[in-house]
Amino acid sequence: MSATTSTGASTEVQLSEPRIARFLFTDKRSAPLWLALRVWIGVQWFAAGMEKAFPGLLEGDLQMKNSWLNNGGASLKAYWQGSLAVAPGAKGAKITYDWYWDFLNMLVSGQHYTWFSWFIALGETAVGLGLIFGCLTAIAAFFGTLMNFSFMLAGSTSTNPALFAITIFIVLGWKTAGFWGLDYYVLPLLGTPWERGKVTGGKKNYSTPSPVA
């Protein structure tokens, strides 16, 4: 943001973040808060994913015949067809946007539910584990929001809006959300695309973020 003074000189104004934003998204002392949020969201994703991929495993009664990995995508096909039953704009339509209706229609017509069901089942489980253990937390959270967003566009509300809203904050807090988790080790090792880590050829003394003064 720049302006010009009466003498013609230009000035630059730097807007700083509010203290609460700095505390949440930059200060590692916010780690306990992120741990609680992360584990709560992660358990829900993990349970949902396990129920799709390995139904009954957590209850000690594995039923692979009902698994999304084993039924040729039948469950996902049924879900998509339910969403596609009424075209956008008509009474009772689950999908609002034409482009998303066309997208799901293309997936059903091309029988992509066969591999997509693996993607969703294993993806939900991986998102859950990533959030619980705090490993690549923001990436796991991003894919979680992507799935929430997709399910909402397909007409499912359920817990999707709440999970989406909270997980967005986890994405924004990528530097600190996994600090009390495996990201404490993983982030310095991998670094970022704009600042490489120890393993990817970065500075030797790369360290985790320090509390902001």
Added chain:
Amino acid sequence: MSTLTSSKPSILNQTVSGGLGVLGGLWLVVSPFILYDGYKDKAAKEAADTATTAGIVLGIVAILLAVFCIVTENRVDMFKYRMIAGVSMVVMGVYMFLAPELSDFASFKDPTYNLQFTGAAFILIAGFVTQEIYYKSKR
């Protein structure tokens, strides 16, 4: 928030947080008999029994850890063990989120929400206080 920037250690944090830990532990022990006693359905009763057992065990452990932190708060030589107790309470809080799924009573809302809310309280209170004490000890 001023205690986070104060140069003097805040004993109030440890006393209050220890007291809250004791209250949290007592709640875990007592709450099953308040919230989910009297289920008639067999599956619900089994789930409630599992959650009750988990609550009582976790509650007793939480009370012991919290009392230990309160009793030893002025003992510098016990600092390391107070850190371990604080971290243990955070880990217990994480376990409370996982317990409904691992012990197969997640479909029953009362015990699940009770454990998860109490677990969140343990993570936040024990986490922030333990962290504060740790960073102060580093200065």
